[in-house]
Amino acid sequence: MDRRGLSAMNEDKLELIYENKLASAEDMQGFKLEGQAKLAFPNGRLRMENALDPALEQAANFVLWCPEPFPGDIQVEWEFWPLREPGLCMLFFAAAGLNGEDLFDSGLKPRAGQYEHYTQGDIRTLHLSYFRRKYADERGFHTVNLRKSRGFHLVAQGADPIPNVEDCQPPYRLKLNKRGASVRFSVNELSVLAWKDDGESYGPVLGGGKIGFRQMAPLIAEYASLKVYRLT
Numbered sequence: 690m691d692r693r694g695l696s697a698m699n700e701d702k703l704e705l706i707y708e709n710k711l712a713s714a715e716d717m718q719g720f721k722l723e724g725q726a727k728l729a730f731p732n733g734r735l736r737m738e739n740a741l742d743p744a745l746e747q748a749a750n751f752v753l754w755c756p757e758p759f760p761g762d763i764q765v766e767w768e769f770w771p772l773r774e775p776g777l778c779m780l781f782f783a784a785a786g787l788n789g790e791d792l793f794d795s796g797l798k799p800r801a802g803q804y805e806h807y808t809q810g811d812i813r814t815l816h817l818s819y820f821r822r823k824y825a826d827e828r829g830f831h832t833v834n835l836r837k838s839r840g841f842h843l844v845a846q847g848a849d850p851i852p853n854v855e856d857c858q859p860p861y862r863l864k865l866n867k868r869g870a871s872v873r874f875s876v877n878e879l880s881v882l883a884w885k886d887d888g889e890s891y892g893p894v895l896g897g898g899k900i901g902f903r904q905m906a907p908l909i910a911e912y913a914s915l916k917v918y919r920l921t
Contacts, residue, residue, distance in 0.1 A: 701866065703764060703918035707757050711735040711767075711913050721793065724751030724802025726904070734770070734913035739906035749906035751802040752781065754792065754899055755915070761896035762868045762920040768860035768913045769820070774853065776908020777823040780865060781807065784814035785898035787839065792899040802903070808838045815895060816903075817865060817874060819881075820851060823905050828853075833881050835872060842891045847874070847882030860913065868920050870894045 709716055712733045722728075725740040741749040765782065784792050792812060800806040807814060818834040821827040831849035836842055851861055866873040870886040888894045900917070904910065 701764065701868065702921045704921050705916060706763075706919045707755075707759070707915075707917040709755075709915045711915055719756035721754040721756060722751060723754070723800045723806075724748075726751040726753065728753075732911065734768075734911045736772075736909065736911045737902070737904055738909045739904065741906070743906040745906075747803040747805075748801075750804070750904065752800070752807070752901045752903045754781075754784075754901035756793075757899070757917070758791065759897055759900060759917055760919055764867075764918040764920060765865040765900060766914070766916045766918075767863055769851075769863050770859040770861075770911035770913075771820055771822075771851065771854050771857055771908070772911060773907065773909040774822040775824075775828065776820075776910075777818060777827070777903075777905040778820040778908065778910055779903040779905075780817045780819065780863075781814050781899070781901040781903060782817070782865060782867060783895040783898040784812060784901065785895075787811050787813055807903075808836075808841050810839070812839070813892070813895060814838050814898065815867070815872065819849065819863065819874070819876075820908075820910070821849065822853070822908065833874060835874070835882060835884055837886070837891045837895075840891060844886070844891065845872070845882045845884035850876050850879055850881065866920070 727738045729736045739749045833847045835845040864875045873883045874881045886894045
């Protein structure tokens with residue numbers, strides 16, 4: 690992104706509408722887990738780890754959803770500590786049913802952490818893969834991927850500045866900015882990618898919805914200081 694794009698990201702007027710320290714089990718009330726995972730707070734922040742054998746592949750992965758509905762123009766910020774590889778981390782956002790239903794509507798198909806439930810099911814969402822260390826090609830060349838679903842549409846890609854676990858100096862401050870059709874992502878204020886949806890190539894521009902964190906086994910990571918701002 691050029692300086693004009695970064696400047697625009699910094700000039701957004703922000704109204705804090707949700708804040709969660711993710712520091713204890715009490716902070717997780719209302720969160721919805723799809724799949725099986727171990728949630729703990731050994732360092733006063735949320736640690737997530739798969740509960741099933743990684744040999745089960747997709748069945749060992751999981752998604753943890755924040756229960757709050759969010760508008761279409763938001764900025765999501767959180768702190769991130771990667772602890773063990775291999776694996777992958779992802780943020781879902783603007784997630785809802787294909788016909789605008791709430792993501793947790795009982796009429797939607799069950800979801801259990803398997804990727805096809807989120808790309809080929811009856812929901813629409815944007816999803817950002819920001820710590821991709823699952824497969825050999827991902828570990829050898831680090832990128833951040835932005836995809837749009839329904840479907841598996843890669844719409845933007847950028848270089849991942851976070852090193853391998855042994856060289857990490859966390860926490861990493863992650864920031865996802867969605868204003869209308871435009872999406873931007875940064876790590877420690879370093880711009881990583883930007884994209885504007887044309888509303889035609891992969892369906893209409895997505896509006897409001899839920900946000901959720903996905904992990905692929907056997908990765909272990911910690912999260913803290915989740916904040917969501919309305920862009921005004």
